[in-house]
Amino acid sequence: MATGNAHDLAKxxxxxxxxxxxxxxxxxxxxxxxxxxxxxxxxxxxADPYFVAKIDDRIxxxxxxxxxxxxxxxxxxxxxxxxxxxxxxxVEVLDKDVGAPIDDYxxxxxxxxxxxxxELEIEGPLFRRDRGTFWLKIDSTPSTTPPEPRYLFDGPxxxxxxxxxxxxxxxxxxxxxxxxxxxMYLIGVPIYFKDVYQHWNVNYKAAQSIFGPGATSLAIRTGxxxxxxxxxxxxxxxxxxxxxxxxxxxxxxxxxxLNPKGIVGSDKEYISRQDQSPEGQPGTAAPTVHxxxxxxxxPAVYTYIISAEDDSLRFSETGAAFFxxxxxxxxLHANCCERVRYSGEFHPRPKSKDGSWVGWQDFKDSMxxxxxxxxxxxxxxxxxxxPDKGMLPTLQALLEHNFPGFGVxxxxxxxxxxxxxxxxxxxxxxKYRGVQAKHLQPHxxxxxxxxxxxxxxxxxxxxxxxxxxxxx
Numbered sequence: 001m002a003t004g005n006a007h008d009l010a011k012x013x014x015x016x017x018x019x020x021x022x023x024x025x026x027x028x029x030x031x032x033x034x035x036x037x038x039x040x041x042x043x044x045x046x047a048d049p050y051f052v053a054k055i056d057d058r059i060x061x062x063x064x065x066x067x068x069x070x071x072x073x074x075x076x077x078x079x080x081x082x083x084x085x086x087x088x089x090x091v092e093v094l095d096k097d098v099g100a101p102i103d104d105y106x107x108x109x110x111x112x113x114x115x116x117x118x119e120l121e122i123e124g125p126l127f128r129r130d131r132g133t134f135w136l137k138i139d140s141t142p143s144t145t146p147p148e149p150r151y152l153f154d155g156p157x158x159x160x161x162x163x164x165x166x167x168x169x170x171x172x173x174x175x176x177x178x179x180x181x182x183x184m185y186l187i188g189v190p191i192y193f194k195d196v197y198q199h200w201n202v203n204y205k206a207a208q209s210i211f212g213p214g215a216t217s218l219a220i221r222t223g224x225x226x227x228x229x230x231x232x233x234x235x236x237x238x239x240x241x242x243x244x245x246x247x248x249x250x251x252x253x254x255x256x257x258l259n260p261k262g263i264v265g266s267d268k269e270y271i272s273r274q275d276q277s278p279e280g281q282p283g284t285a286a287p288t289v290h291x292x293x294x295x296x297x298x299p300a301v302y303t304y305i306i307s308a309e310d311d312s313l314r315f316s317e318t319g320a321a322f323f324x325x326x327x328x329x330x331x332l333h334a335n336c337c338e339r340v341r342y343s344g345e346f347h348p349r350p351k352s353k354d355g356s357w358v359g360w361q362d363f364k365d366s367m368x369x370x371x372x373x374x375x376x377x378x379x380x381x382x383x384x385x386x387p388d389k390g391m392l393p394t395l396q397a398l399l400e401h402n403f404p405g406f407g408v409x410x411x412x413x414x415x416x417x418x419x420x421x422x423x424x425x426x427x428x429x430x431k432y433r434g435v436q437a438k439h440l441q442p443h444x445x446x447x448x449x450x451x452x453x454x455x456x457x458x459x460x461x462x463x464x465x466x467x468x469x470x471x472x
Contacts, residue, residue: 027144028055028081028083030080031075033137034134035049041104048065052091053089059080064238082145093108109134113140121133154187157187162182162183163235192398193342197340201386210384228333231316245405246405296365297350299347299425306341307334308337315346350369375408378410379418389412389413
């Protein structure tokens, strides 16, 4: 009888899939406007709301966090192509609870993807419809692109920068560094990479220690996943932005400032204790820190992966100290996923507008960043996933599509030009930007505690309970 039920269920599922494939598709532009009359979730009588939107549980987006408000205004846009016109849009509204294992649940609603402006009641737990009102608008046009792939993300190219003061506290660093991880949702990954993925390298010892069988590998995976959650924790202090031009790409590589405009947070890489003003006395202004390179491109090398889970580009500086004791930098960014779309390292490099020189070795700080051209030099330098160098042209084309007007060049990790360019980038950071040699590779000074040690102390069910949820 059980076999018959399973067979019948399979037939029903197949019929639904076939029916869905025959449904006409539409291209959607969804504008999430805002909400009102949200319930008070905090002791202070307010909330820090954000929402998670999904279409048929096939594609999702996460909004920015709006702080200290019961009437959030988002005005955020989401474009998705090749959506069956019978699909549904599901939205959950949550309250960001910094430091808690999970965020507070406010409520949810469901609506069709039919075009029009919509005013929707937010339904709370136990079918209570007293959780406020949500406004959105859907524009819908018949799809003109090939019907596959379905649910194709079409922008805008949104990114978040996660500042990790928690990591600084855990590692007890005394060089005033504040580390960052970036997460950017890319357009067109299924079109460029199709069904190509990079599986973890079964011949790489570090990868074997993570993905292999046995209790030891399980413990390592638990620690790495806990570290990933900390590094990518969603917070109201995260920076958010959209890539629409080459200038927006360039801002990704700026050194940052303590109080920047637009992107929240800072990168204190170049700031030493000697740069800080003395502690303020009663009645005087608080200490301030200024970096002369805050709004200039930073000569740094980044470790990246393109996720197989959500087509996001995730990266951070290769020399970040939170990499200490982790078996694999790339597995950390991939959240121990057994496969990725691609992985490696990249760095920005300058070149003259007339083509007479290229690279940091010929650059001078007297040259304004706007007076030179810039490009991203990206590679396949990842032992964990050992990406196929034959896919480098595809990788380059994908990033050119997502970095409009910005130069991109993909080189194999053994290419001599790549090696020289990386060395020139790091040499410039050491000579002219105040970066110390210990910052170029993960380090752990005497008395410091690594993130892995902290994350590894939380295991099994305790890790699931305590770890800060990562951004979906």
